[in-house]
Amino acid sequence: MANMRLTLAYDGSDFEGWQAQAGARPARTVQAVLEAALTRLGGQPVAVAAAGRTDAGVHAIGQVVSFEFALEWPAERVQRALNGLLPPDVRVLAAAHASADFHARRSACAKLYRYELDTGPVQLPTRRSLAAHVPWSLAPEPVARVAALYLGRQDFAALRSTGSSVQTSVRTVLRSEVRWYGATLVYEVVADGFLRKMVRSMVGGLIAAGRGQCAPEALSARLAEGDRRRWPAPAAAHGLTLVAVAYDGCREPAPPFAPHSAL
């Protein structure tokens, strides 16, 4: 058996998220589709671990997975064979053999997520599955101030999802940056780990401040309080993309590939 590592891209539109689900009705998840292809290729069941367990509708251009594989093939051959078996909405961008102790989730030290949000009365139809849309204008200044609130090591209990079972909600945010391209807001955030729906809740905070519903000071107080019932609702899933994962040391993860569009 060889420990392998893949870099994956997927269009999350037609997936019920990353994680394979037990149940009477089999869900179409990226994990289930990938494990089926690997099992077919290797002739025996394969279980994969992913750096980020993305929710339904969330995209990836740099998801990383690891698994023990029976075939002792060159990595490029595994990549080509998988891309022949996988549906067109999942692609293997890179494959490599990894050291025995490499684990896509446990070995990760930082992840980069990007959220694209089109603002204003009408969204371009070509962007409707890759970017979220709000029909309002957002004021850039309070948006930038709220993005800065997220920086550093702090307890993100106010942004955790209902029913989340993780031990601690303390995370370190290394980068939290808003850029504007006309009426499109692009938010990029790097952290050592993320709670479930954390990025979408962060964007919910940006929207609430940009619309003037909550002052940045009020959001700062609510973040410190840690009561998730008082935090703005998470933004829509389809604006979110897992861009890259870092493993060696804790350098900023570099995007492995171009984003959704070149422009």
Next chain:
Amino acid sequence: MANMRLTLAYDGSDFEGWQAQAGARPARTVQAVLEAALTRLGGQPVAVAAAGRTDAGVHAIGQVVSFEFALEWPAERVQRALNGLLPPDVRVLAAAHASADFHARRSACAKLYRYELDTGPVQLPTRRSLAAHVPWSLAPEPVARVAALYLGRQDFAALRSTGSSVQTSVRTVLRSEVRWYGATLVYEVVADGFLRKMVRSMVGGLIAAGRGQCAPEALSARLAEGDRRRWPAPAAAHGLTLVAVAYDGCREPAPPFAPHSAL
């Protein structure tokens, strides 16, 4: 009756092109969908003219249409009402009253098309409906030289589509420009008019030169010869987007909106 002008955006993926088609099986075209919405709104049949009759799969972020409309509503009200009636893959970006002699196609003096082409072994799944893909690397230098061949006033008979019935194939290309974003080629071309499949044939020439199948000198000779059977095949429709149309004088048309992605 008032003469009106709309700026339209659409995702061409699920349309059989712009033009309404007669026939037993009604095709889903942008024109048919728009005319149905306008007819429902105005209570009597409406016929629209478009600046560019885009093919199946081709997108638009700045298509312009004109029509005579029975309702004397403010333009913004027409826009909102139409966006309520149209399917999500077509949006009205702007609506305005126009002078009586304005005609979306006949009054147009220049159009800007953009073609996005991802090159290399694997395409990001999130880009598969908005950009075409070739699995090769293209050499930038011959690509740029072929793009320059298209500039100026000349006979584009070599690039015209089979069965095309237009009188003359002389067109003036005002801009023909390739930019690279990593492995993504973005080609932008402005002309006073385009033959059917002309932009896709231009991109076919860029690809043939970039792969080393045809030298730029050979393509230059074939362009002068005007024999379309010797010209490389047109590139795939779904990489093409009608970006903008110019009307006043012959200024370069300005993109009315952000492109597919902000990045």
